[in-house]
Amino acid sequence: MSAKIGVLVMSYGTPESLEGVEAYYTHIRRGNPPSAEQLKELKDRYEAIVGGVFPLRENTDRQVEALQAALNRDSGEGIEYVCYQGLKHAHPFIEDGVEAMAKDGITQAVGVVLAPHYSVMSVGGYIKRAQQKAEESGIEMAFVESYHLHPELIDVLCRRVSAKLDQFEETGAARGEVRVLFSAHSLPERILAMGDPYRDQLLETSEAVAAKAGVTSWQFTWQSAGRTAEPWLGPDILDTLRELSETQVKYVLSAPVGFVSDHLEVLYDLDIEAQALASELDLRLLRIESLNSDPAYMSVLSDVVRTKADQMKVSQQ
Known part of the structure; x- marks a missing residue:
């Protein structure tokens, strides 16, 4: 039986449509709804980019899929990686991703943020939320804090x-x-x-x-x-x-x-x-062009995730 390792891929998140911008903005503002002027300004920015259909959500989905493929292509025998998405300000939230792991029977996991540089106010906040939910869910989770000089x-x-x-x-x-x-x-x-x-x-x-x-x-x-x-x-x-x-x-x-x-x-x-x-x-x-799902970036992520997973004593599940 192969060992399954969950991978919580975390990022800031984005609304799936213009209709979701207000809820998204309200979550960023810690439950305080934006004024009509603030909401209009943010919607106008999304519309200025691609007519109201914002590509970040699709980009993130592709990154998660590409990372899972890269991990399993190079993982060797006996280990299977399963990636889950966890967003800071939109569904599926970080806690949702951890909960999905638990429902799938995952007991060991690695958390990684789609940001190479660590700050307690950014990556640190993601890790804190994921760690708390992982402990509640009985999941042993290790975290990649930064990879800025990979x-x-x-x-x-x-x-x-x-x-x-x-x-x-x-x-x-x-x-x-x-x-x-x-x-x-x-x-x-x-x-x-x-x-x-x-x-x-x-x-x-x-x-x-x-x-x-x-x-x-x-x-x-x-x-x-x-x-x-x-x-x-x-x-x-x-x-x-x-x-x-x-x-x-x-x-x-x-x-x-x-x-x-x-x-x-x-x-x-x-x-x-x-x-x-x-x-x-x-x-x-x-x-310069953004990294998005570039195979070279996926190689960076898969390497830091595998390295962190190797540091755990992986059990057969």
Whole structure:
């Protein structure tokens, strides 16, 4: 009999349709419904991307399916991996994924978040919820906390950066003239006082990708900060673009290494909002392709999941 190992694949989540945006937004706001103006603004952003049908949900579904296939293709005899989805702000919630495992008789599992960089305010929160539900359900669950310097991750990001730099060269811009902007979702500044590793891990990823790609003209910036009274990590990418324009930079490559899928923060904040500002400033702005279900990214995830599973004493079920 083969040993079954559950894999809880966690991510932020997204509404399945425009009709679900209000419930989704309310959950993000901890049960406080958005105002009519706030709701309209968010719906308008979704509609601006793809006419109201947002692809992130499908992207995440494909990532979960592709990861399960990669794990079982390389798992060897006697072990079967079964992937379950757990979302932070939409169905199936993290707790739903763990409950589904328990109903299927899974007693050992690995949790992994579709985000390479750890913060107590992001990945840490996912793990806390999953761990609590796993303990209640009698499931032994180990967690991948980060994988921001995995060699295959650095390699695939390097190839994406190089491919876009090639596009600049094809139109007459030398590589050295292109400023590469690595970015990630901003978090409240208070994480720095907490000794949180998020910023340092992002800088380590950026430095590794830049070195491998031979990029010398680069910097790190932030994006998609929340609208709260407390200060968030900056500078924001829109402010960075304005500063670059003032210093006569004409070519910019956006490399949002903090995201692994075509999120709203990529498809709207970068492809629409930042692109509009770049046009206004007479900057040429390109963005690297998101990882989504790239086999190389699936290889990264399967490797870190298998490594964590190997550290558990897997029992026959």
